[in-house]
Amino acid sequence: MGALGLLLPPLTGIAVWLAVAAAVGLVLVQIGGLALRLSRGEFQDIWLDIVLLALAAVTVWLATTWL
Template sequence: MVVAYWIGAGLLALFYLYSGGIKVAQSKEQLRPMMAWVDDVPMRLVRTIGTLELLGAIGLVLPPLIGIAPWLALAAAVGLVLLQIGGTALHLSRGEVKVIGLNIALLVTAAVTIWLATTWL
């Protein structure tokens, strides 16, 4: 279970460090080719989502790694599930059914990570 948690958490952390990092660091014009939805939401919200993704990635890995407040990993995984539910809802509201596959995969991975975290944390 521990190895499975680290595989899932590691993959999620890598994805969200990248995804959150570009949302925080890049302009709307730079994000538009990858994320058409940035035109429909304020940049402040895009930056907030990016910050939450970065915090979630750190929260999945750092607390269990250093052994301080490992329950934060569980909270981070729950937060990432909620982010993906919101992302899926946004894409569905925009009629972008074809692009929710990644959202669903990330949601399922985060949900499995929650389950794995509850078995050993």
């Protein structure tokens, strides 16, 4: 669903700002996931959360740059 929120608004040209909102939402979800892993002490797999957070942040940056 998150991918559709990122792709459909720019492709259809309808409410393009929704892509930025979806990208920011994905960043917030990744921050929450990272905080949950830290609180549980699951440090072995934290690299995946960091990579996904970085990708989501790049998505926000690209979405705001191209609008």
